[in-house]
Amino acid sequence: MDRREFSKRMLMAGAGAGLALDPARAAGGSGDSYDEPARRLPIRRFDVVVAGAGTGGVVAAIAAARQGADTALIEVKGYPGGTVTEGGTALHSFYNLWKAFDVEKRQVVRGIPQEIIDRLMKVGGCSGHAEMLTAYNYDSVCTAIDTELYKLVAFEMLAEAGVHVFVNTLLVGAIVDGARVRGAIVESRAGREAFYARSFIDCTAYGDLAAYAGAKYTEPNDYPVCNSVGIGNVDIDKYHAFIEANKLKGQLARGMRSGKSDQIVRAGAEWVNLPELAQAARNIGMAMITTTVHDNYLMFIKCNLKLPVSPTDRDAVAQAELEIRRRMAQAVELFRKHVPGCEKAFMARTSPKLCIRRGRCVECDYDITLPDVLEGRHFDDEIMVYGFHDSAPRLQIKDGGTYGLPYRALCVKGVENLYACGMMITSDHEAHMSTRNTVCCMGQGQGAGTAAALCAARHCGARDLPYGLLRDALTQAGVYFEV
Ligand SMILES: Cc1cc2nc3c(=O)[nH]c(=O)nc-3n(C[C@H](O)[C@H](O)[C@H](O)COP(=O)(O)OP(=O)(O)OC[C@H]3O[C@@H](n4cnc5c(N)ncnc54)[C@H](O)[C@@H]3O)c2cc1C
Known part of the structure; x- marks a missing residue:
């Protein structure tokens, strides 16, 4: 039977059965929409549910579980x-x-984030807190990681803490009762389920849980999106020699690499003396700062792209995914062609989806301002302190000190039992250029996870938790405070 005959028979069969040709209408929809039938979902009960097992979420879930909370962690990957x-x-x-300001050297983020680094060091997955040799008005240390070992170490620490880790599970909704979240709706190959809990933490970066719960948010779309490629089969020392030979300005740090100390682990070159190469890099949004913890591997070469719309737009993101993959291939080609030691380089790792620097910005009880950051303000309810700004040396925290992150900055406005954590807090772009950084997100995770567990144990909302209890628990768990 040819295609025309097949279509004719199908048409006749449909007409004969009295079916509408529009499949949506045939199934009970109204042409351009479909009424999904209600479903009865199985319920699982926890004390704390953390959505998103990323930078902040891993730490939040470990912190909550260590406080004795029965904790679920939902992760789509x-x-x-x-x-x-x-x-x-x-x-x-x-x-x-400390180096830029010539002041006392202080490790200002400790606790669980530092434990992760300690574990990574043991398995050869971290440079350590390697001191910056140049550009130390930008940062005093460079802490580079093996991305794959990080995933494993995080997984193991979650298991040891007794967290129920639901990977390959997508958060798709929230069950809301007045100002409280009762449950998170998830989907996986186990089906659609409701995870009930007393306290919830949104660590999805996109603010998905907060949005599903009806919280207020904005979508500033103020950063490019990115995918980053790990380049294998390179010679880091030759790459470094190339940077030196061409007098390329940039960042340099030495630390642990392939089991040896005092090796180059961060090499950042603005290719100013190689204008043709610099232009080629700019054309593909390629950033030239990279790190490594292995002799033959460049861990991150970033390719950026600014979307015209927010990265919550699925279709715009789909186009960007393709464009950025083209750019990453070109980036590897640039290295192969121009950089000694990289002649036989190949694409060893890419991120499974493009990375965002900001999706939704969720409204919380307090919004950290740029003066809070730059003037090094401290608060009477802070959960951590932090001392880095991504725009240094243009923007730096006063006197090489720290500012505090207030507990209120994590409490989602209008919702009794929901915290926001990570890149989704702080609306001011310049202030966000500090709070969005990894170590700050990790510290926030420890604050949010600890608070969520304490609230769950006391059956209270986020705003009824006595700060003294939270502060004591954080201090006991190794969190550093200055005041
Ligand atoms: C290209 C780029 C370069 C950067 N460079 C640096 C740098 O050099 N140094 C630095 O300190 N910081 C850097 N940052 C910033 C920093 O990495 C991020 O701001 C930080 O890691 C964000 O952490 P997070 O916990 O908010 O989100 P994430 O770490 O992104 O975690 C979110 C998690 O939630 C999961 N998730 C999302 N939605 C759902 C859902 N509906 N259901 C289930 N799971 C879900 C995701 O899969 C993910 O695992 C960079 C960021 C980008 C994008």
Whole structure:
């Protein structure tokens, strides 16, 4: 039977059965929409539900579970880690900017984030807090990671803490009762389920849970999106020699690499003396700062693209996914052609989807301002302190000190039992250029996870938690405070 005959028979069969030709109408829809039948969902009950096992979510879930909360962690990918393993170059920053300001050296983020680094060091997956040799008015240390070992270490630490880790599971909705979230609706190959809990933390980067719960948010679309490629089969020392020979300005740090200390682990070159190459890099949105913890591997070469619309737009993102993959292939080609030691380089790793620097910005009880950051303000309810700004040396925290992140900045406005954590807080772009960084997101995770567990145990809402209890629990768990 040829195609025309097949179509004719199908048409006749449809007409004979009295069916509408529009499949949506045939199934009970109204032409351009479909009324999905209600379904009865199985319920699972927890004390705390954390949505998103990324940079902040991993720490939040470990913190909650260590406080004794029965904790569920929902992650759409097959592993924990998030953008810290997929987007950036190094973890900024565990320290204050002591070198630039010639002040006391202080490790200002400790606790669970530092435990992750300790574990990574043991398996050869981290440079350590490698001191910056140049450009230390930008950061005093460079903490580079092996992205794959990070995922494994995070997974193991979650398991050891007793977290129920639901990977390959997508958060698709929220069950809301007045000002409280009762449940998170998830979907996986196990079907559609409702995860009930007393406290919830949104660590999805996109603010999905907060949006489903009806919280207010904006979509500033103020950053480019990115995918980053790991380039294998390179010679880091030859690459470094090339940078030196061409007097390329940039960032340099030495730390642990392939089991040896005092090796180049961060090499950042603005290719100013190689204008043709610099232009080629600009054409594909390629950033030239990279890190490594292996002799033959460049961990992150970023290719950026500015979308005309928010990265919550599925169709615009689909186009960008293709364009950025083309750019990553061109980036590897540039290295192969122009950079000694990279002649036989290949694309060893890409992120499974493009990375965002900001999706939704969720409205919380307090919005951290740029003066809060730059003037190093501290608060009477802070959950951590932080001392890094991505726009240094243009914008730096006063005197190489720190500012505090208030607990209120994590409490989602209008919702009794929901915290926001990570890149989704802080509306001011310049302030966000500090709070969005990995180490800050991790610290926020410890604050949010601890608070959520304490609230669940006391059957109270986020605003009824006595700050003294939270502060004591954080201090006992190794979190550093200055005041
Ligand atoms: C290209 C790029 C470069 C960067 N460079 C640096 C750098 O050099 N140094 C630095 O310190 N910071 C850097 N940052 C910033 C930093 O990496 C991020 O801001 C930070 O990691 C965000 O952490 P997060 O916890 O908010 O989100 P993420 O780490 O992105 O975690 C979100 C998690 O939620 C999951 N998720 C999302 N939606 C759902 C859903 N509906 N259901 C289930 N799971 C879901 C995601 O899969 C992900 O695992 C960079 C960011 C980007 C994008």
